[in-house]
Structures are given as structure tokens and as C-alpha cells.
Amino acid sequence: xxxxxxxTCGELRAEHIGxxxxxxxxxxxxxxxxxxxxxxxxxxxxxxxxxxxxSSDLFDKIKDIRVESVIGIIGEVVARESVNxxxxxGDIEIKAEEVIVYSAADVLPVQVxxxxxxxxxxxxxxRFLDLRREVLHSNILLRCKVISEMRRLMNEQGFNExxxxxxxxxSPEGARDFLVPSRLNPGKFYALPQSPQQFKQLLMVSGFDRxxxxxxxxxxxxxxxxxxxxxxxxxxxxxxxxxxxxVMKVIEHTMGTIFNEFAFGRSVSxxxxxxxxxxxxxxxxxxxxxxxxxxxxxADATPFFNNSGFGVYDAKVAxxxxxxxIKAPNAGNKPRSFFDKFDAYAKxxxxxxxxxxAFADGGAKGVAKFFSEEKLAxxxxxxxxxDGDAVFFMGGAKKVINKFAGVVRNMIGEAxxxxxxxxxxxxxxxxxxxxxENEETGAVEFSHNPFSMPQGGLEALNTKxxxxxxxxxxxLVCNGVELASGAVRNHSPxxxxxxxxxxxxxxxxxxxxxxxxxxxxxxxxxxxxxxxPGIDRTVMLILDEPIIRNVILFPLNGKAQDLMMQAPNTVTxxxxxxxxxxxxx
RNA sequence: GGGGGUGUAGUUCAGUUGGUUAGAACGCUGCCCUGUCACGGCAGAGGUCGCGAGUUCGAGUCUCGUCGCUCCCGCCA
Numbered sequence: 001x002x003x004x005x006x007x008t009c010g011e012l013r014a015e016h017i018g019x020x021x022x023x024x025x026x027x028x029x030x031x032x033x034x035x036x037x038x039x040x041x042x043x044x045x046x047x048x049x050x051x052x053x054x055s056s057d058l059f060d061k062i063k064d065i066r067v068e069s070v071i072g073i074i075g076e077v078v079a080r081e082s083v084n085x086x087x088x089x090g091d092i093e094i095k096a097e098e099v100i101v102y103s104a105a106d107v108l109p110v111q112v113x114x115x116x117x118x119x120x121x122x123x124x125x126x127r128f129l130d131l132r133r134e135v136l137h138s139n140i141l142l143r144c145k146v147i148s149e150m151r152r153l154m155n156e157q158g159f160n161e162x163x164x165x166x167x168x169x170x171s172p173e174g175a176r177d178f179l180v181p182s183r184l185n186p187g188k189f190y191a192l193p194q195s196p197q198q199f200k201q202l203l204m205v206s207g208f209d210r211x212x213x214x215x216x217x218x219x220x221x222x223x224x225x226x227x228x229x230x231x232x233x234x235x236x237x238x239x240x241x242x243x244x245x246x247v248m249k250v251i252e253h254t255m256g257t258i259f260n261e262f263a264f265g266r267s268v269s270x271x272x273x274x275x276x277x278x279x280x281x282x283x284x285x286x287x288x289x290x291x292x293x294x295x296x297x298x299a300d301a302t303p304f305f306n307n308s309g310f311g312v313y314d315a316k317v318a319x320x321x322x323x324x325x326i327k328a329p330n331a332g333n334k335p336r337s338f339f340d341k342f343d344a345y346a347k348x349x350x351x352x353x354x355x356x357x358a359f360a361d362g363g364a365k366g367v368a369k370f371f372s373e374e375k376l377a378x379x380x381x382x383x384x385x386x387d388g389d390a391v392f393f394m395g396g397a398k399k400v401i402n403k404f405a406g407v408v409r410n411m412i413g414e415a416x417x418x419x420x421x422x423x424x425x426x427x428x429x430x431x432x433x434x435x436x437e438n439e440e441t442g443a444v445e446f447s448h449n450p451f452s453m454p455q456g457g458l459e460a461l462n463t464k465x466x467x468x469x470x471x472x473x474x475x476l477v478c479n480g481v482e483l484a485s486g487a488v489r490n491h492s493p494x495x496x497x498x499x500x501x502x503x504x505x506x507x508x509x510x511x512x513x514x515x516x517x518x519x520x521x522x523x524x525x526x527x528x529x530x531x532x533p534g535i536d537r538t539v540m541l542i543l544d545e546p547i548i549r550n551v552i553l554f555p556l557n558g559k560a561q562d563l564m565m566q567a568p569n570t571v572t573x574x575x576x577x578x579x580x581x582x583x584x585x
Numbered sequence: 586g587g588g589g590g591u592g593u594a595g596u597u598c599a600g601u602u603g604g605u606u607a608g609a610a611c612g613c614u615g616c617c618c619u620g621u622c623a624c625g626g627c628a629g630a631g632g633u634c635g636c637g638a639g640u641u642c643g644a645g646u647c648u649c650g651u652c653g654c655u656c657c658c659g660c661c662a
Contacts, residue, residue: 033625034618049622066613081620090622107613109595114611114623117597121654175661195662221661234662449662475662485662532662558655 004072010046014091016077023048023094024072024102026132027065029113037062041073041094044137047087050075050094058099065104068112068129072100120549125563127554139551143539146258147214150235150535153254159210159237164199166192166216171513175219178230186580192218195532197451198517200238201489204528205520212237214535220560226481228536228548229560234484235538238530244472247486247529248272248428251476255483255533259424262542269426273476277431286324286406288432291480292425294413298405299383301325301393310370313355316395323395324405325383328412331390332360338415339366342392342408351396351404358390366390399439410480424541426478431455434471435503446503448473451517452487454499461498476533478541486531493521 001007005024012021025043035054039062040047050073052059065071075094084090109125110118112132123130130136151161170177170191177191193199195217203211215236223229235254239246252271259268274292281288284297301323305313313323331338339356346354356366357379368376385391392412396404413419434454436447444466454460455470472488490496496518500510510518539551549555556562576583 029622029624031621031624032618033621036619036621038621038624040622051620054619082622084622087622107595111596111612119596119654122596197662217662219661222659224661225656227661482662534662 008045009041009043009048010088012048012077012089012092012094014079017079017092019077020074020097021077021094022072022074023050025070026112027067027069027071027105030062030067032063035059038093039071039073041071042132046089048089048092048094049080049084049087050096052096056096058096061099061101062096065101066107068105068108068132069101070103070105072102074098121557121563124549124555124557127564131553136550139539139543139545140553142262142543143535143551146262146539146542147535149258149261150212150214150254153257154212154235154237154250157210157250157253159212159239159250160208161213162203162208162211164193164196164203164213164215168193168199169516171198175221178218178220181579181581183578183580194219195234196236198514200236200530201451201491201517201528202520204238204240204489204491205523205525207240207526209240210237211239211530215532223556223558223560225546226537226540226548228552228555229558230556233535234532235535236530236532238489238528240526240528242488242527242529244430244474244486244488244529247488247531248474251484251486251531251533255426255476255538258538259426259478259542263424264542265422267420267423269424274427275430276427278429278433279431281429282402286402286404286409287480288429288475289477289480289482290406290427290429291410291413291419292427293419293421293423293479294410295418295420296326296328296409296413298402298409299325299327301383304379304382305393305395308370309372309375310355310367312352313393313395316352320398321395322398322401323393324401326392326394326405326409326412327383327385328356328390328392328416329418330388331412331416332358332388334358334390339390339392341415342411345408345411346394346404349404351394351400354408355393356390357385357393359385359387362387367393424479426476426483429475429477430473431470432473432475433467434469434473434499435466437467444503447471449485449487450496450499450503451489453490453495458492458495458498461495461502466502472529474531476531481537481541483537483541484531484533486529488527488529491521491525491527493518496521 006022009023009025023041025041028040028042028047031038037052037059039050039052041050052062073094073096075096077092078095080091080093108129110122110129112129131140167180167190170179170189171194175194177194180190180192182188182190196213196215200211213236215234216231217234218231221229237250239250252273256268256271276290278288281290283300286298302317305317305323308314317323339358343354346352357368358365364376371379379385383391392408394405394408395401433447435444438445448471452471452473455472456464460469474486475482476484490499497507497510536548536551540548543551545551554562554564561567
């Protein structure tokens with residue numbers, strides 16, 4: 001190939017025996033038998049065993065060099081005396097004739113070979129060593145392939161990739177901004193974009209028709225296991241003269257193809273993905289991001305507890321509370337302790353307790369004794385329960401019961417091992433409410449994104465109860481993870497002013513905060529719609545990787561610090577002065 | 586901002602009811618070893634038990650405080 005190597009460490013096979021080759025890479029492992037030394041040489045492509053004999057003067061040269069040093073080896077490809085069937089290159093080895101040490105390694109602070117259970121702090125500080133590990137290295141490579149596929153699929157569907165600004169204006173909606181002080185404009189700040197939302201809409205107004213971008217997004221919020229602090233990437237897309245269905249089709253094709261290509265033996269939901277209206281999702285799954293690998297569905301049992309005989313729940317209903325039922329298939333024979341565990345959980349969560357009826361061997365346990373024969377038969381019919389099944393009942397205030405039932409649904413699914421772990425289940429959550437009521441003040445607020453179009457347009461805004469208006473707003477959900485958010489945008493200044501007015505904002509507020517966008521809409525704006533699937537999360541789902549940092553090259557830690565680059569850091573007084581900033585710590 | 590978990594050698598961990606000199610594995614250093622592939626064998630170095638106070642004749646172990654990390658809630662398209 002060149003002066004450093006003729007082959008990579010992954011490509012030599014039996015057919016190369018007899019050839020003189022040159023390899024370069026890291027010393028993965030070293031086995032010194034005294035008068036014979038084996039070195040496993042590793043590079044991006046694989047591992048090749050090299051052998052050194054004490055009869056050669058090379059032996060002294062490599063005897064003292066540590067693992068992870070970078071060396072080059074010239075030698076002959078020979079057949080191994082003992083073949084290693086576990087290695088792709090296991091038929092051959094390199095009989096070393098010359099060694100070049102390019103870079104000797106110090107004693108390592110973290111091990112590159114073997115299990116990876118060092119503290120994450122150390123791994124992040126020495127990320128370049130961590131990234132040499134097989135798992136992390138291949139995670140990152142898979143991420144590259146996913147992004148490459150995204151670009152190919154979007155291009156294929158007529159989308160072009162455009163770069164939008166990184167230094168932009170702070171936007172009042174949504175997350176906390178990262179601010180950048182302006183040297184040329186004393187006292188003023190740029191913000192890093194939380195997403196290219198306004199720019200991609202402006203691109204539509206500029207007539208570009210179909211936009212996408214592998215877009216960096218910045219948000220100054222606290223992290224989670226599936227939420228990296230600081231920055232993340234999304235496949236941002238927008239299209240003109242398009243409906244909700246048009247956007248869904250593009251995303252279904254793009255994400256569906258990617259999940260199918262990287263399914264690794266799992267089954268994948270095929271397009272079109274199931275549509276679940278928001279309110280139905282909250283009732284049936286107790287969440288707006290349901291994990292459909294769990295087959296359980298929550299039922300509204302409120303009507304059932306109308307003089308049912310079970311006084312505690314009848315009273316709850318009379319009190320305005322709601323009851324939910326979750327069937328536990330084939331759990332009728334479970335011991336008392338199984339059911340008590342859930343009851344204890346409900347008590348711990350301040351939900352009173354959890355009643356159950358378990359049907360087994362023709363009998364019924366739990367709170368069955370409160371029900372008449374007829375009521376018990378009605379129960380079986382209403383909640384589709386057979387002999388051998390059980391059903392849980394839980395009650396609570398309207399605001400909390402759905403979410404609680406959603407957690408219990410997952411707990412029961414886990415306890416009975418009902419999750420279809422060998423599947424990737426995708427669905428759309430649609431018909432999000434446009435507004436919601438602030439629980440404390442009672443005021444009407446935007447529930448999601450104020451840029452989306454209310455269903456029914458201006459007429460709906462003028463005639464309907466705001467809390468009944470739905471938005472052309474939709475989420476793509478995969479295995480219980482919110483993967484993407486999309487919307488038909490509001491491209492009409494008139495509708496936008498009215499929408500903000502209902503949420504209590506004057507026209508001037510709209511003009512001030514979204515002036516660029518609203519002005520643009522006055523000069524000919526096409527109807528448009530778009531969506532933005534998260535890339536980090538997509539890769540996590542493909543790899544079934546619970547920690548987002550394991551799909552990111554150089555992630556920040558929980559305090560949004562880069563332990564390797566030591567960012568954030570103090571800067572010189574001069575720099576501060578130049579930015580017209582006065583620090584008060 | 587709130588709650589849970591956690592902190593012992595470079596790393597992963599063990600450490601009994603509070604009791605003599607705090608152990609093991611990996612890694613590191615030295616010696617031996619010509620077919621290993623997690624090579625093996627022998628020897629060795631390496632510790633303010635996160636930090637501070639308290640109880641006690643005696644604290645890695647009990648109590649209080651504090652700090653770091655991590656997970657969750659709040660927050661977050």
C-alpha cells in the first residue's frame with residue numbers, strides 16, 4: 001500500500017503464505033515465552049499474530065515494549081503451527097524480520113483489552129484509549145453507517161442537505177440556550193441553535209422545497225442515560241407543499257429501511273406504522289411513548305365500578321377518580337406475594353393500593369369476594385379474562401392515573417416476561433392537543449410547539465374550546481423511546497397571531513420573538529411540514545445500548561464537562577474584557 | 586433544586602459482631618520458560634480505606650457532616 005504497510009491487520013489469509021508483507025498497528029497483546037514471543041498486532045481492520053524468535057536480534061528490541069505501543073513489522077506470512085479458529089487471520093502469522101517502533105506507550109491508565117468496567121470518569125478522560133476497544137469502536141462505526149444511509153435515503157427521495165448557522169439568536173421557547181457573547185456587539189449574545197427549526201422553515205419560504213441536514217442541536221439541560229448534556233444530532237428534514245402523511249411516508253421509508261438494514265435478527269414494524277392518537281395512547285399505554293413490545297393494554301374500568309360491590313373503588317369513582325384495569329395473562333396461579341408486590345408499589349407511590357382478581361382452577365381470589373356471580377361474569381367479559389388469568393385494578397385522580405397505569409403496565413410486562421425483546425416496534429403518536437391547561441394557574445398554554453398548525457386552522461381557533469383543538473403534530477416512537485417529532489407548520493401570520501393570542505401573547509411578542517419567520521411568511525410562504533428523528537437514539541436502539549455516551553465519540557459527563565479537553569475552562573482576563581463581560585462568581 | 590445508589594491498591598472487588606501487620610484478581614517491576622493466543626511459573630513494589638468530625642481502650646466497619654461520581658424526578662423536541 002505505502003511505506004507504512006502493504007496490508008491491514010485484518011486481511012491476511014492462507015493464500016498469502018510465502019509473501020513478504022509490512023503491517024502497522026498497536027500491540028494488542030504480547031505473549032513472551034522466553035525464547036519465543038508472540039505479538040497480536042491490531043489496527044482498525046483486525047488482529048494479526050506476529051512471532052519473534054530469540055535467535056534473531058529483534059527479540060531484544062520488542063522484549064521491553066509495552067502493549068498499545070504503535071509498531072511496524074516486516075516479515076513473511078507463514079502457516080501457523082497451531083491454527084486459531086477464533087480469529088479471521090488465525091491460519092497465518094507473520095515471521096518478523098524487521099520492527100519499527102513508531103510510538104512507545106506508557107503504562108496505561110485504563111485497559112484497552114478485555115472487560116470494560118473502569119469508572120466512566122477515567123474512560124472519558126482517556127477517551128482515545130476507550131475508543132480503541134472493540135465494542136465502542138464498532139458502535140461508532142455503526143453510527144457512521146447509519147448516518148451514511150440516512151444521507152443516501154434522503155438524497156434518493158429528492159432532499160438536499162443544507163448547512164444552517166451555528167451562531168444564531170436565542171429563542172424563548174423550549175430549552176435553556178447556550179449563549180455566546182458578541183465581541184463586536186457589547187452586551188449582546190448569540191445562542192447556539194436548539195434545532196435548526198426556524199432556518200429550515202425559512203428554507204421552505206426560500207423555495208428549496210426539500211431540505212435535510214445531519215444537524216447538531218444544543219440544549220443546556222440536565223442529562224439522562226438516554227440524553228447527553230449539551231449537544232446531540234438529529235436528522236432534520238422539512239418539505240414544502242406537503243401534508244402530515246407525506247412527511248410520515250418519507251420518514252417511514254428512511255427510518256424503516258435503516259431499522260431493517262440494521263435489525264440484526266430482530267423483527268421490525270413494516271410501513272405504514274400504526275397511528276395512535278395521543279389521548280388513546282395515554283389511556284391504553286399510560287404514556288405518549290408506548291413500548292409496543294409489551295402486549296398489555298390498559299382498560300378504562302371506571303364504568304365497571306358503579307355499585308360494583310367493591311366499596312373502596314366504587315367510592316373512588318363517586319369521588320371523581322378514575323379506575324384502570326390491566327390484565328395479567330396466565331398469572332391466575334401466581335402466589336399471593338406476586339400480587340402483594342404490586343399492591344406495595346401502589347402504596348409506596350401514594351396511589352392507595354392495587355386490587356386484583358385472580359382466576360384459577362375455577363375459583364377466584366383477591367377482591368373477587370366483593371362481587372356477585374353476575375358481576376364476576378361481567379368482569380371476565382369486560383376485561384377479556386379467562387380462567388388462569390388475573391386482572392389488576394388501580395385508581396386515582398384523572399391527572400395521575402394514566403401515567404401510573406403506564407408504569408404498572410411495564411412492571412407487569414417485565415414480571416411476566418411478556419416483552420417481545422426480539423422486535424423493533426415503531427408507531428406514530430398523532431393528534432396531540434394544541435393547547436393544555438397550566439395545572440397551577442389554569443391558563444391556556446401551548447402544549448408542544450407553537451409553530452405547528454392547529455387542525456381546523458383559523459376556524460378552529462375562533463370557534464372551538466382551545467383545549468379541544470388538536471395539532472398537526474406527531475411523534476415517531478420506537479420501543480418506548482421518542483425517536484422523532486414532526487409537524488405541519490403554521491405558515492400563516494394570521495393563524496399564528498391568533499394562536500399566540502389564545503395563549504395570552506400580544507402580536508408584538510410574536511413579532512419580537514419570531515420576527516424573522518413571521519416577516520418571511522408575509523412574502524409568499526408555501527405550506528410545509530417536517531420532522532426530526534434523533535440520530536443518537538436511533539443508534540442506541542439499533543445497538544440495544546442503554547447508555548447514550550456509548551454511541552458518541554467524545555461525550556460530556558453528567559456535569560457537561562469534557563474531561564479530556566478540560567472544557568469548560570477559565571479564559572484569560574483579556575478575552576473576558578474583549579467580550580465586555582464582568583464576572584461575578 | 587429534590588430523591589436513590591455508590592466511594593477500600595493504577596483498575597475490578599472481598600473485608601465476618603468494632604479487635605493483631607487491610608486481602609484477591611488484573612495491571613506494573615524483576616527473574617525463569619521455543620508454539621502461545623486471557624500463555625505459564627517464581628519473587629516484588631504498590632493503601633492517609635473520598636474528606637472532616639464524633640462515639641470507643643480500639644473504627645475500613647457505628648453516628649453526623651461534607652465532597653465526587655452515577656441513576657431517577659424536576660427540566661428537556
